[in-house]
Amino acid sequence: MKKVFFVDDEPLIAQGLSSITDWQHYGIQITGSANDGETALQRIKEEPVDLVITDIMMPRMNGLELIKRVKEIHPRTRFIVLSGYEEFEYVKVGITLGIENYILKPINIDELESTIRHIRGDWEREKLNMFRYEEDWRVLQSNILQRWVLGEIEVQEFKHRAELLGIPLNYKYVQTLVFHIVSEEKSISRLHRPNGLSEECGAIARAAVETEDEVEVICFPDGDEDLVVLYVSDHLEHQEAVLENASVTAERISKMTDLPVWAVRGVISSDFQGVQHSYRQAKMVFQRYLITGQDKTVFMESILPEEEESSTAVWDQEAYIRLLIEGKQEAVVEFIESILPDLFKSSRIPRSTCLNTAIGLMLSAKDLEDRPDYSEVFAQLARINTLCGLIQHVVSVVQRSMNNREETIQHEYSGHVADLIEQVKEHYAEELSLKTISQKLDMHPNYLGQLFQQEVGLSFSDYVNHYRIEKATQLLIHTDQKTTEIAADVGYIDTSYFYRQFKKYAGVSPTELRHMYTK
The missing domain is CATH 1.10.10.60 (Homeodomain-like)
Structure with a gap:
């Protein structure tokens, strides 16, 4: 809420201004009044205000001098001048100082309220412009950070840009975590503004490590709309504290977005290229694995055992095709829902093996159509992150295929x-x-x-x-x-x-x- 302060050497006018209109209606809070410019200046120094309504002719310090002095310390403060007919020369000086309006005594309430509405409109435009400026700054910062972790910017250029954008660099250790918000129906950008989401994520991550004063948190969205969080510090033991709080951060992000969150920790790095390597390792996990989708948060290391990749899916294709040909949808769905979960018992599911099985199930159904459209088989696969989501996709494609094939225009x-x-x-x-x-x-x-x-x-x-x-x-x-x-x-x-x-x-x-x- 904006703040207003009244200044007039006539106490009745200073007090009466508080009740002359409904200030709350305009989103303005009255913070006080004074009967001379010097007292007003002291009060405003202690508690800055957004609007000052002041008389011109006052003892100790007149209104024009007050305006000059306040503008020196709070240049964004706005002023409305109250004057008499004989004070017009002073009013002209006030206009050069940048007042919003001058209102003759006795005060015309309609004119005062019209001026307040005009000032409020300026405040709203300033707020919008400031938001746009801050948004542009965040986008620029995110772009530089994305280029850094992708290895698309030279060291010297990055250091120069980091200094301009306030990105902390003078630390020995960087811990990389990537938080993937699991949304298989709509992209995250359609549900949240990525930069706004990263700002909130950064605040959550900072709160989770608030006891570590020497840990800085940098958060930004990457090109895949994942949230990259860099914890930077001078002491290795601080990074262990970060790890303990990573799961807390994931839980809070999940609660905020009402979506599951999959977090992957990269290795601790201590140089420019090390951060890029750590980021690539963490992102590789999302490409190599699916998760079951039954937990709201999943936390993984970026270095995972290789043997899980070698599992081979075996399923009775002939039995499945016979079910498709018989056209019994319930039996087909039951087959799909039993075959995929039975293949993979671990919480970490090798993506390639699982997707190959799913594609085989879908293509077997599509191949039975007279004019199959294979695009629906593959279109959604890149965005699927969970076994549950994959099963739903396979069932949906196969059911549509069976309906297309068996459809009789009854x-x-x-x-x-x-x-x-x-x-x-x-x-x-x-x-x-x-x-x-x-x-x-x-x-x-x-x-x-x-x-x-x-x-x-x-x-x-x-x-x-x-x-x-x-x-x-x-x-x-x-x-x-x-x-x-x-x-x-x-x-x-x-x-x-x-x-x-x-x-x-x-x-x-x-x-x-x-x-x-x-x-």
């Missing part, structure tokens, strides 16, 4: 025909009879058959055979299952009858089709 069909199509979809591997189904629907089989032929363009038996041969084709192409087994799986008990039906609808035999695709 709204074009009447209710009874739509029911028949659904029966084929669900029970194609079983004995299907129009007579049996018509009894369930309480309709004459001949009428139901004519209705189906009219709307679908095929007889019911032809539609069933088409559907079975389509499923058989997918199994022949995408699995190594024997032809006799495939025939039984799609509803043909007699293998020779299956061969005849397959050649009738596909134009080639099952063996010939598999040979063409294998070749």
Whole structure:
């Protein structure tokens, strides 16, 4: 809240100014009054104010002298002058000193309030300009620091820029920590201003090491929107205290953003290039691993064992493809949700192995589509950091793929025909009879058959055979299952009858089709 001070040698005017308008309404707090310029100057020295409303003609020190003296110590203070008709020459001097307005006595309240509104507008513009200036300064500082940790700036240039920007350099040790805020649906920049977030993160980190007076904290966002925190000090033991508080910092950042935070500690460095090496090591962890996603904060060292990278994922692709072809979404989702967590028991999950398995699961589903769009498989992978997020992505892609492949535009069909199509979809591997189904629907089989032929363009038996041969084709192409087994799986008990039906609808035999695709 802004502060105002009144100065007038007439006590009634000085006191009356406090009640002449609603100062709180304008965001202004009354800090006091004085009856002469000298007393006012002493009070203002002790407690600076934003606005002074002063008379001109006063004992000991007049209003013009007061304005000069206050401007010397507080140049941003603003002034409104109260004057009489005979004091206009003094008013002209006041104008040269930079007053906001002069108001004749007796005071016109409307004019006073209009002047206050004008001053308030100036204050708001000054605040905005100051914010922009500070924001530009923070962006410039972040850019220099980013170039430093990436090794894109020469030592001498960095030292010169650091001096200008107030970046502390005269310390022996630098501890690098990188805090990755896990947001797999939206980028951090869409949820928070990165520079504003780094400023808050810096404050949190400083508070966590507040007992260490000799530790400086530098915080800035890097190009990936991760928060880089550098703890600089002259004593190695201070860096151990930093480590103890890193998890506290991660917890506070998580609470502030309401998102999980993954923190990685780099090695302690003592020279210009060492910070770059420490930063690269910490960032490498985010590229090499996923986390389970079940904890709000995860803390890791940047040097991790290599053997975890060698794990190999093994899963029954044929069984999975059969589930896809059968079109049972619940069974497919159950398979995915069991296969990925079972592969990796550690809290640190090798990213490459896990992503390869996930991609295999998604591509197996997309390959069954007539016109697959593979972009959705890969588009989100770079932003996924957790196993939970990866499973959700795989399930989402596979479900959409199955819906695309199995979609029949049922709204074009009447209710009874739509029911028949659904029966084929669900029970194609079983004995299907129009007579049996018509009894369930309480309709004459001949009428139901004519209705189906009219709307679908095929007889019911032809539609069933088409559907079975389509499923058989997918199994022949995408699995190594024997032809006799495939025939039984799609509803043909007699293998020779299956061969005849397959050649009738596909134009080639099952063996010939598999040979063409294998070749």
